[in-house]
Amino acid sequence: MFGYNGSGWRALTTEAREREIELARRLIAGEPEAFERFVELFRTKLFQYSLLVCGHHEDAEEVAQDALFKVFEKLDQLREPERIRPWVFRIARNACLMKRRRSVFAPAEELSLDELMPVGAGDGGQRKLEIADWSALPEDQALRAEVQRVVRQAISELPDIYKTVLLLRDIEGLSTTEAAEVLEVSEEVVKTRLHRARLAVRQKLDWYLRSAQGGRTPARG
Amino acid sequence: MENNSHQHAAECRRIFALLSEYLDAELPGDTCEEITAHLQGCPPCVEFLESLRKTVELCRAIQAGEQPGPLSQAVRRQLRALYQKALAARGAGHDGSGDSAMMKS
Numbered sequence: 001m002f003g004y005n006g007s008g009w010r011a012l013t014t015e016a017r018e019r020e021i022e023l024a025r026r027l028i029a030g031e032p033e034a035f036e037r038f039v040e041l042f043r044t045k046l047f048q049y050s051l052l053v054c055g056h057h058e059d060a061e062e063v064a065q066d067a068l069f070k071v072f073e074k075l076d077q078l079r080e081p082e083r084i085r086p087w088v089f090r091i092a093r094n095a096c097l098m099k100r101r102r103s104v105f106a107p108a109e110e111l112s113l114d115e116l117m118p119v120g121a122g123d124g125g126q127r128k129l130e131i132a133d134w135s136a137l138p139e140d141q142a143l144r145a146e147v148q149r150v151v152r153q154a155i156s157e158l159p160d161i162y163k164t165v166l167l168l169r170d171i172e173g174l175s176t177t178e179a180a181e182v183l184e185v186s187e188e189v190v191k192t193r194l195h196r197a198r199l200a201v202r203q204k205l206d207w208y209l210r211s212a213q214g215g216r217t218p219a220r221g
Numbered sequence: 222m223e224n225n226s227h228q229h230a231a232e233c234r235r236i237f238a239l240l241s242e243y244l245d246a247e248l249p250g251d252t253c254e255e256i257t258a259h260l261q262g263c264p265p266c267v268e269f270l271e272s273l274r275k276t277v278e279l280c281r282a283i284q285a286g287e288q289p290g291p292l293s294q295a296v297r298r299q300l301r302a303l304y305q306k307a308l309a310a311r312g313a314g315h316d317g318s319g320d321s322a323m324m325k326s
Contacts, residue, residue: 047289051287176247
């Protein structure tokens, strides 16, 4: 069996989403404590999403705040509380776009599948990949923190169109359909970009692990 | 022999493009079965898939890093005002008992 068993993560995500949906229902119903809880929860989420997209603390604060204002401005338009997470992230995505339009213009950079493929020597099933020993990922807490830093850095270096897909799918737990709606692209585009984003992060991690394992890190383009 | 080797490499390449969908169980059943069958005879693809699976796990395990600074009272008041307006627009109804306390800054 080679399929992915992400059931633990899925269960946590589902539980968190059920809590958010309940909170959204209470917010819409005007329950007194819902406002404060909603602001605290989603302001932190919006800030952390914006920080990974924008890369700067001040920009992320500004974007998170702008997005939160928009959320409350448009709250009367939210018809389905169960869609609260994609609804909020659509607003966040637009706020990030506005911020970037105001600051820098960066042309969309494409990640090539060929450049993300590992190099292999030999034929067929006898082929040996030139990749790190991933079974040796550090268990030690300090080293794990270092790996987390590498992952965070790798995500932040992704071109925007890939980064937003990975953040929505793998960090915020949106489905392919929801991410497609937030980003206003087809589900096929979401799948393609997500795969390339993951491959690019994998490649950076592989370089890091090979270097940590005393191997030679390939030249980076 | 060489033909088989080329065919196998082409198959590895085709599968390489589908590995995320395979991990996410988003492929049609027959494609999924084809990939599983290929993986059973291709240790390099299994090794690569494992590294991709761990990458996804690490992305999902990213812990909250920096936190936003405190929200100013002025911003909080503006948000509350917008919230009250949205509730009124939704026709949620306000009897003043619960919300009035909430709207105090």
